[in-house]
Amino acid sequence: MPSVEARGGYYFFSVTFNRSLLVKVTCGSELAVMFVDALVKGKIPCDPEIVDRIRKIYKLFPQIPVPSNFAVEDDVQELTEALGAAKTRLQSCYSFLKAAIKWSAEFGADKNGDPQLHTMLAEYIYSESPEMDMAKVSYHFVRGNNLKKFATTLVNFMSKCYPGEDDIAIARAILMYLSMGNLQDASSLMEELKKQVQAQELEFPVSDLIQFINLLLLTLEKETLPLFNALRVKYKPSIDREPAFNELVCDIAEKFYGMQRRNPFQDMFGDMLKVSDLSN
Template structure:
């Protein structure tokens, strides 16, 4: 009589492992749970049971993050996105909601204020380090999600909703604020009204001379994507905020240039466009990337071909933010 070769035990329904792993988390064994989440979900992937692997990873990411285990939670969140790619899961509202749920569980912890003593400075340094880790971890997850969304059915630049999440988190949580990165994702997002209020908030706490750069950068980024509608909307919103005395718009040559540029682009007026660039050259040159953005705008709106092979350098830098 032939003997059957022992095989691997069949995998139980995902809910069984989700409950078991939740108990490990509740016992405070975060590292042990992490290794189990990774190994168990990998077994479901190997068995082509991707949906259950995604359920396990999603549960683990949310639980670890709710328990402030940012590194563990974000690692599972990234594996969740990698599994979406392996399973070729199409972009839709249901998956977007799952990504949003993970995003919402990333901790948002205000930095301590008014510190002065040595012990307090040590506390501040530790808080700054933790904040950097949170931002880097959230960025890794959301950038992976943007890449997946672009490949599997969202806008070619990636999901506007996920871009908005990224911009929002970087602005609110980053200890070293990079408004260029924030703007890059806001203009690929779907909430120009929130972008306007974010710029107003930034203007209330930035260094003198940065206000008009932030406004011009935002407008030019929108225009370099051919998005004249949201560029105009953003400027109108900023003017509304100024009317209600929330923050005055800067009265600078750069803002004057933007105010002239927007109506110019609504017309077939390449000579006027070129004249504006010449007349306001010193203001435009305050940020090197502005000239490349304007070259992209000239190409999009007036069909002007760029000739300099070095052009595109700053565009490549922007792409690294995506």
């Protein structure tokens, strides 16, 4: 059981933070991280009540989307300050929620951290980041608990991204789910994406990469290893479009088929032996 002193510290930081009203984001962030530190030091178990307190703290962080419609005549300094402020807000909230996720992973039931906390962080990164990082957004959404929100975020991104980024974002999301062995949510996300795209009368991306993802989902449902290997070969150019995709596909092979990764050093050593044998 946590000590009385530890619990006292935890409640002190909880009450103090809520009264601070985040007069300054950085100060509020430091206090928020201290709150999580109190949870860790007190070995406070992760439960719905504490997660709800963290959610209330999270909602106190300012949510001010970075303006994207600055005119040419606008002051450059104003834009610079706006971007700097956005980065500060993002880093402050990110530090707090990352610490909270780490605490929940250590003292909760989910080894990846509480899904609700991952969803909060994914939403904040997407809405507040001046430099969109969909890989990081997706990383937290796939560990979260709001698949529909994830789909909505992806559809929103598709409506404003550069050509060729939409299918990569979709593929990344599906592959991330699959790399964790989560075929059900991967399939559900694809269905939800198509449903939302149709409802908004948008066009779903058509590319070899999307074709690979659709065939991959069908292949994993049937647990067909030869077909899986054939897909990797046929769609290698599409997989190579994103450096991280090859790693994710290797993770999928290991999760679903027990295929061990090849050690590049072993391959190198084997090649050296072959050369040595040929020279003798």
